[in-house]
Amino acid sequence: MYEVRPGDYCYKIARNNGISYEQLLRQNPGLDCTNLQIGQSICLVPLSNSWGGWGSGWSWDQYDDDEGSRDLDTCRPYVVKEGELCSRIAEAHGLSFAELVELNDKMSSWGGCKKLYAGQRICV
Numbered sequence: 001m002y003e004v005r006p007g008d009y010c011y012k013i014a015r016n017n018g019i020s021y022e023q024l025l026r027q028n029p030g031l032d033c034t035n036l037q038i039g040q041s042i043c044l045v046p047l048s049n050s051w052g053g054w055g056s057g058w059s060w061d062q063y064d065d066d067e068g069s070r071d072l073d074t075c076r077p078y079v080v081k082e083g084e085l086c087s088r089i090a091e092a093h094g095l096s097f098a099e100l101v102e103l104n105d106k107m108s109s110w111g112g113c114k115k116l117y118a119g120q121r122i123c124v
Helices: 012-018 019-028 086-092 096-106
Strands: 063-064 068-071 077-079 121-123
Touching: 012 019, 086 096, 096 121
Parallel strands: none
Antiparallel strands: 063 068, 077 121
């Protein structure tokens, strides 16, 4: 997840985070690049992760969970609930612990799993 800052625009966000503009749009269906708001959360998954990552040939085409079909080129924003742990959040969303950490490692508000708090927005 990425939080929009003053002066940000879609192309700049994509470029500064190592993905293409097109990948940013695929990861965020419905994103209105002409109306970004400071503090807005945008899903941001780097193209290259130690575990393969979305957009770099990871073997699943889709992931099905209780919320329906999921395209792995997108990540979903998730709000942490009181008492939740990274391992349980990862498991509930079909991710390994390492994948959850990797997805959120570049997010400015990410302090790691030891600093997870209720109300925090993360990417799953």
